[in-house]
Amino acid sequence: xxxxxxxxxxxxxxxxxxxxxxxxxxxxxxxxxxxxxxxxxxxxxxxxxxxxxxxxxxxxxxxxxxxxxxxxxxxxxxxxxxxxxxxxxxxxxxxxxxxxxxxxxxxxxx
Amino acid sequence: xxxxxxxxxxxxxxxxxxxxxxxxxxxxxxxxxxxxxxxxxxxxxxxxxxxxxxxxxxxxxxxxxxxxxxxxxxxxxxxxxxxxxxxxxxxxxxxxxxxxxxxxxxxxxxxxxxx
Numbered sequence: 752x753x754x755x756x757x758x759x760x761x762x763x764x765x766x767x768x769x770x771x772x773x774x775x776x777x778x779x780x781x782x783x784x785x786x787x788x789x790x791x792x793x794x795x796x797x798x799x800x801x802x803x804x805x806x807x808x809x810x811x812x813x814x815x816x817x818x819x820x821x822x823x824x825x826x827x828x829x830x831x832x833x834x835x836x837x838x839x840x841x842x843x844x845x846x847x848x849x850x851x852x853x854x855x856x857x858x859x860x861x
Numbered sequence: 862x863x864x865x866x867x868x869x870x871x872x873x874x875x876x877x878x879x880x881x882x883x884x885x886x887x888x889x890x891x892x893x894x895x896x897x898x899x900x901x902x903x904x905x906x907x908x909x910x911x912x913x914x915x916x917x918x919x920x921x922x923x924x925x926x927x928x929x930x931x932x933x934x935x936x937x938x939x940x941x942x943x944x945x946x947x948x949x950x951x952x953x954x955x956x957x958x959x960x961x962x963x964x965x966x967x968x969x970x971x972x973x974x975x976x
Contacts, residue, residue, distance in 0.1 A: 757903075760901075783964075785964045785965075787965075792969075792970075793969055794951050794968050794969045794970050795951070795965075795967050796967065797964040800964055840903065840904065848906070848909065849965060851904040852903065853902070854903045854904075
């Protein structure tokens, strides 16, 4: 079974700090790596995504770092805010079907 | 604003009942998916469909079936609900263009409780 391994399972960060969530994948055919953000009672929403032809993508306070040789990618949240408190899922796919990580529950303390 | 709409936010059903969860998308996406989400287990794929009247088993299809009679609608059926099917159910849709996958759009979920 194709897997995407995500860590940590939970993360507590002070307001203004940097939150870092890591994922590792096995299938070298994967060519699309999105991150999803889920608030309680809501479905996951696409946050940011990267393709393997670039090593980094930044959108506002959110950055994906991608290491193709190590088969790893990570989400960095700069200047973390209490409103960022949510569950974050990484995912990876080739054509059609996404494989999700197990999720990270982020809590940003005020 | 594009949408994936799940017909119910909360459902309570009795053991043994046949349960229908409905999902409709308005984005003309060819791909549709059903997941269940449980604490500590992440998102687990139940069934998916790449086209009308087509269906494929995901990782945990046992006890479930699906129907896709129209492109915009994908139904999940619990043939005989059991307590271990108490969960959050999420529907998603996506498009694939020129072999490239585009991100899923999820519905808000249906929290099903089987008593």
